[in-house]
Amino acid sequence: MEMPRELLAKIDEAITHYPASKRSAVLPVLHLIQEGLGFVSDEAVEWTAAKLELQPINVLELVTFYPMFRREPAGVHHIRVCRTLSCAMAGGYQLMNSFCRAARIENHAHGGHGAAIQKSKDGKYSIEFVECLASCGTAPVCMVNDDLHEKVAPEAAPAILQKYT
Amino acid sequence: MFQNVDREGWSEDIGCYMENGGYEELRKALTMERTAIVNEVKASGLRGRGGAGFPCGVKWGFIKLDEPKPVYLICNADESEPGTFKDRYILHQDPHQLLEGMIISSFALGVHLAYIYIRGEFPTGAKILETAIAEARAKNFLGKNILGSGFDLEIYVHRGAGAYICGEETGLIESLEGKRAYPRIKPPYFPAVLGLYQCPTIVNNVETLCNIKHIVRMGGAEYAKIGKPNNTGTRVLCVSGDVREPGYFELEVGAVTMGELIYDLCGGMKPGRKLKAVIPGGSSAKVLRAGEKYKIKTKQPDGSTGEKEIGIEDIVMDFDSLAAVGSMAGSGGVIVMDDSRDMLWTLNNINEFYAHESCGQCTPCREGSLWMKKITERMLLGGGVERDPAVLKNVADNIAGRTICAFGEACAWPTQSFVAKFKEEFDSRAGKPVPPPMPPEYLPEELIGKEEAHA
Numbered sequence: 083m084e085m086p087r088e089l090l091a092k093i094d095e096a097i098t099h100y101p102a103s104k105r106s107a108v109l110p111v112l113h114l115i116q117e118g119l120g121f122v123s124d125e126a127v128e129w130t131a132a133k134l135e136l137q138p139i140n141v142l143e144l145v146t147f148y149p150m151f152r153r154e155p156a157g158v159h160h161i162r163v164c165r166t167l168s169c170a171m172a173g174g175y176q177l178m179n180s181f182c183r184a185a186r187i188e189n190h191a192h193g194g195h196g197a198a199i200q201k202s203k204d205g206k207y208s209i210e211f212v213e214c215l216a217s218c219g220t221a222p223v224c225m226v227n228d229d230l231h232e233k234v235a236p237e238a239a240p241a242i243l244q245k246y247t
Numbered sequence: 248m249f250q251n252v253d254r255e256g257w258s259e260d261i262g263c264y265m266e267n268g269g270y271e272e273l274r275k276a277l278t279m280e281r282t283a284i285v286n287e288v289k290a291s292g293l294r295g296r297g298g299a300g301f302p303c304g305v306k307w308g309f310i311k312l313d314e315p316k317p318v319y320l321i322c323n324a325d326e327s328e329p330g331t332f333k334d335r336y337i338l339h340q341d342p343h344q345l346l347e348g349m350i351i352s353s354f355a356l357g358v359h360l361a362y363i364y365i366r367g368e369f370p371t372g373a374k375i376l377e378t379a380i381a382e383a384r385a386k387n388f389l390g391k392n393i394l395g396s397g398f399d400l401e402i403y404v405h406r407g408a409g410a411y412i413c414g415e416e417t418g419l420i421e422s423l424e425g426k427r428a429y430p431r432i433k434p435p436y437f438p439a440v441l442g443l444y445q446c447p448t449i450v451n452n453v454e455t456l457c458n459i460k461h462i463v464r465m466g467g468a469e470y471a472k473i474g475k476p477n478n479t480g481t482r483v484l485c486v487s488g489d490v491r492e493p494g495y496f497e498l499e500v501g502a503v504t505m506g507e508l509i510y511d512l513c514g515g516m517k518p519g520r521k522l523k524a525v526i527p528g529g530s531s532a533k534v535l536r537a538g539e540k541y542k543i544k545t546k547q548p549d550g551s552t553g554e555k556e557i558g559i560e561d562i563v564m565d566f567d568s569l570a571a572v573g574s575m576a577g578s579g580g581v582i583v584m585d586d587s588r589d590m591l592w593t594l595n596n597i598n599e600f601y602a603h604e605s606c607g608q609c610t611p612c613r614e615g616s617l618w619m620k621k622i623t624e625r626m627l628l629g630g631g632v633e634r635d636p637a638v639l640k641n642v643a644d645n646i647a648g649r650t651i652c653a654f655g656e657a658c659a660w661p662t663q664s665f666v667a668k669f670k671e672e673f674d675s676r677a678g679k680p681v682p683p684p685m686p687p688e689y690l691p692e693e694l695i696g697k698e699e700a701h702a
Contacts, residue, residue, distance in 0.1 A: 099403040099405075100403075101360070102317070102360075102443075102444050103424060103425065103444060104425075105424060105425035105426070106405075106423055106424055106425045107425065108425040109405065109406065109407070109408055109422065109425065110405065110406065112408070113367070113406055113408065134425075136425075140425075140426075143426075143427055144408075144425075144426075144427060147410065147427045147428070147606075148367075148407075148408035148409050148410050149408070149409035149410065149603075150367045150368070150408040150409035151408060162368075165596075165599075166329045166530075166596070166600050167329050167330065167488075167526075167530055167582055167593065167596050167597060167600070168329065168330060168487035168488055168493075168582055170596050171488055171489065171584070171588070171593075212368070212409070213327070213329075213409075213411060213600055213603060213604065214327055214328070214329040214330075214331075214411075214600070215368055216326045216327065216331060216332045216334070216335050216366070216368075216369075217332050217335060218329065218330050218331070218332050218485065218487035218488075218493070218580065218582070219332055219485060219486065219487050219493040219494045219495060220493075221487060221493070225368065228370040228371055229371075230371075
């Protein structure tokens with residue numbers, strides 16, 4: 083597998099942050115790979131293992147443990163809706179339904195980490211429930227890509243999607 | 248701690264921070280003896296702000312002055328306890344306060360390599376911190392020979408990836424080592440003894456580390472005058488749920504009661520609604536029911552101890568008082584529920600969180616957290632069986648105290664407290680003598696058929 087040069091440079095820099103153990107760099111490397119390439123493929127798992135002198139299982143076990151990593155591409159824009167108590171009380175589940183309608187995503191019961199990502203047919207949007215995003219005072223909250231959106235009433239979902247075309 | 252959060256004209260860059268006296272405490276600290284700084288922290292009585300409330304000075308005291316192994320400092324910025332949203336503001340708006348606190352702490356503890364473990368879901372926060380670190384390094388507040396003192400320190404940001412258990416200090420350390428965040432058993436794996444890479448490590452919460460700068464500024468004894476004995480300083484309470492004005496409040500520990508917090512600071516309940524329940528310290532804390540009476544000990548004027556009965560509104564918001572009424576101050580995340588809330592729905596939501604977040608290491612927690620969630624889910628869908636409340640209690644009782652880390656207590660306490668305190672709600676949904684037939688998609692024959700179809 084060939085890493086794009088810029089991505090490789092970032093990965094090499096990240097590894098220098100862990101002088102005591104290369105293994106510590108797996109998480110940052112996986113983040114860089116997912117941000118650069120969209121998801122963590124099986125080849126990426128093997129590449130990372132080789133790069134950090136680990137066994138592939140040492141990388142795969144992290145991809146399957148940490149919910150933020152995905153093994154298949156998401157939509158162009160990825161939506162994360164918080165489902166934990168304060169947001170659920172404020173309408174988080176209704177917000178999810180509203181997003182799915184607006185983005186034209188079939189809302190089957192969220193499969194959770196490891197299940198296929200729910201995506202719109204045109205591949206523009208994908209969506210998932212996540213656990214507490216630590217902004218309970220402005221519930222309900224969601225993230226679209228890296229942006230946090232607070233106090234999102236379910237009716238506001240279409241307007242938010244407008245900002246991400 | 249929060250004096251610069253949401254402040255007019257404030258920006259998170261180092262220029263603004265320094266114009267307002269930033270890094271002066273660092274200069275002061277570098278002239279002090281390391282033991283002097285640790286003693287100030289001990290005198291301050293500062294207790295951890297992450298959730299456990301362990302005395303920070305005691306924790307620091309475990310580090311030997313002449314420790315031959317490298318000593319590490321880790322800032323726990325993995326804020327994930329449901330109901331808590333204080334560290335977010337410090338990380339995004341006042342990063343230099345945290346950095347200054349970390350640099351002073353590292354100097355005191357003899358640390359030369361420190362990490363900030365930040366949640367993966369704070370990508371902007373991570374970038375802000377990295378910029379702040381670069382700014383600090385440019386001004387020689389980080390790097391080699393800080394301000395000519397001969398002290399070297401590097402701080403790196405390490406992003407998590409969505410696992411709540413990385414907030415547990417040993418889980419965090421495992422994660423930083425590049426492994427699954429399976430917590431370690433204490434003893435012997437106290438981080439101060441066998442931490443990161445099996446070296447002495449101090450793990451402190453963001454808010455705790457921010458306090459260090461202020462303790463250096465005013466001295467430990469002055470700090471201890473704020474708040475109450477054994478509950479010193481200020482802390483940031485986060486209120487969410489069914490109040491009119493949810494938000495964060497930095498208050499002297501013990502300065503407000505539950506009633507003052509809810510009714511005076513947060514505008515009280517929504518129109519037409521009454522208080523039903525409060526979770527006072529993040530979802531792991533045991534729930535408190537409105538209308539309950541608590542017997543607490545009081546000091547009489549003549550020195551003897553008496554007893555009095557208080558209601559939920561009279562509970563003082565500090566570590567000791569909340570523990571005395573059978574809950575905990577925890578992370579300071581107060582979730583308020585009014586009489587429109589179904590306690591079974593609430594508990595099910597919480598159970599689902601813990602079922603998702605269990606790391607899976609310990610059998611009682613791995614199996615029990617999912618089992619409790621399935622029971623409350625089935626009850627919610629109308630299939631509650633007479634035995635269910637008893638089974639819920641039994642499962643929860645067999646998790647707490649039987650696990651490697653405190654997640655066992657965290658997932659058991661909600662079930663134990665909700666089922667016990669709202670008995671009538673759970674009993675009324677547990678009417679069937681036997682479970683209903685399982686929905687078709689759960690029938691083994693169907694599942695096996697689906698698996699073969701997918702293979």
